[in-house]
Amino acid sequence: MRPELLPERYDLGFLQHDQAAxxxxxxxxxxxxxSHEWVAEHEADVAAWHGRMQEARAKFAEAERLxxxxxxHESAALYFAAAAITEGLFGNVAEAxxxxxxxxxxxxxxxxxxxxxxxxxxxxxxxxxxxxxTADLERNHPDDTSVRFSYLPVLxxxxxxxxxxPQQSLESLEAATPYDLGSPRSxxxxxxxxxxxxxxxxxxxxxxxQSAQAVAEFRRIAQHAGVVVNDPIxxxxxxxxxxxxxxxxxxxxxxxxxxxxxxxWKDADPDLPTVRQARAExxxxxxxxxxxxx
Numbered sequence: 001m002r003p004e005l006l007p008e009r010y011d012l013g014f015l016q017h018d019q020a021a022x023x024x025x026x027x028x029x030x031x032x033x034x035s036h037e038w039v040a041e042h043e044a045d046v047a048a049w050h051g052r053m054q055e056a057r058a059k060f061a062e063a064e065r066l067x068x069x070x071x072x073h074e075s076a077a078l079y080f081a082a083a084a085i086t087e088g089l090f091g092n093v094a095e096a097x098x099x100x101x102x103x104x105x106x107x108x109x110x111x112x113x114x115x116x117x118x119x120x121x122x123x124x125x126x127x128x129x130x131x132x133x134t135a136d137l138e139r140n141h142p143d144d145t146s147v148r149f150s151y152l153p154v155l156x157x158x159x160x161x162x163x164x165x166p167q168q169s170l171e172s173l174e175a176a177t178p179y180d181l182g183s184p185r186s187x188x189x190x191x192x193x194x195x196x197x198x199x200x201x202x203x204x205x206x207x208x209x210q211s212a213q214a215v216a217e218f219r220r221i222a223q224h225a226g227v228v229v230n231d232p233i234x235x236x237x238x239x240x241x242x243x244x245x246x247x248x249x250x251x252x253x254x255x256x257x258x259x260x261x262x263x264x265w266k267d268a269d270p271d272l273p274t275v276r277q278a279r280a281e282x283x284x285x286x287x288x289x290x291x292x293x294x
Contacts, residue, residue: 003032010039014046014230022046037066041079045191048086048232051268051275056086057095077107078190081116085192088123089236091273096124104133111141112186115151115193122158131159146184149176150193157200166208173201180220181227195221195228199237206240211247218244235264239278246285258282 006029013021026043029035044059060083067076084099100117107113118133134155141147156172176197186193202217218241221228228234242257262282268275 003029003035006032006035007038007042010042011229014042015225033066033070034072037063037070037072037075040066041082042191042230044079044083045086045230045232048090049230049235049264051090051265051272053087053090053092053269053272057083060086074107074110074113075189077103077110077113078116078186080106081113081120081186082190082192084120085116085123086232088120089232089274091277093124096120097126100124109140111137111144111147111151112184112189112193115147115155115186116190118155119158119196122155122162125162127159127162130155134159146186146193149179150182150184150197151186154196154200157197157204161200161203161207166204169204170201170208173197173204181224183227187231191229191231192233194231194233195224195237196233199233199240202237202240202244206244206247209247211244214244215241215248215250235261236274238264239274242278243281246281251285255282255285258285 006025010022010025010029013019013025026039029039040059041063044056044063047053047056047059060079064076064079067073067079080099080103084096084103087093087099088096097120100120103113103117108117114133114137118130118137121127121133122130134152137147137155138152153173153176157169160166160169160172180197181195184193198217198220202214202221205211205214205217218237221234221237222241225234228237238257239261242254242261245254245257258278258281261278265275265278270276
């Protein structure tokens with residue numbers, strides 16, 4: 001197989017739940033530095049998908065090192081941005097801020113890097129810095145398609161949610177609606193950003209008490225696994241689906257959704273805030289019946 005196709009083979013193995021195919025792609029990629037770099041980044045995402053953040057950090061670091069050694073500094077910055085978002089999604093605030101800072105120190109002028117860092121900072125609660133980066137992104141890249149129809153809508157939506165304004169969040173995402181199922185450049189080069197508008201819209205609906213609409217948004221993500229692939233936003237969307245079903249009063253469906261997520265996280269690092277919160281929610285949902293999940 002051509003080296004540049006090995007990351008795609010790895011992703012196909014993930015989508016087909018074929019660990020042997022993933023292992024074969026990893027082994028073959030080790031012979032080509034660029035393919036090794038790409039596959040290492042996707043391995044980081046898969047580790048994070050399963051809640052194994054210590055392993056994910058090691059794989060992100062491997063991809064960053066290979067990119068830097070090969071003179072691909074913007075790629076290294078994008079991997080730091082991807083790592084920052086992942087840490088933010090799992091509630092690791094300090095790590096998210098650190099990785100965002102590293103990404104910006106390498107290649108702030110790259111729109112994908114600035115987007116990833118801004119989103120990670122928003123997830124980490126640093127809204128002032130995230131807002132400044134969002135304004136900078138809008139000012140410096142007015143004609144960039146990914147910026148206009150994906151990055152900015154998501155950032156503005158997330159910032160509006162941080163300020164307790166779900167309606168403004170939904171309005172910010174209107175520009176992204178025709179392109180919801182597209183993949184911005186960050187998804188192509190560093191595996192983050194695809195289906196983020198539906199994810200943010202689902203959060204806004206959930207925060208605004210529109211649980212049925214939230215369910216529909218998060219289900220759209222699950223129904224397009226080939227777009228999100230192994231970006232950890234996919235498993236977080238499944239958790240948000242469980243929360244939305246619970247809010248909608250669909251008790252049995254919510255319990256099943258929680259069980260699917262927690263089964264994925266059965267070997268997760270024990271101290272991950274998001275995983276701990278999900279387990280606590282499941283305890284409440286089932287009145288203490290864990291059904292062997294933990």
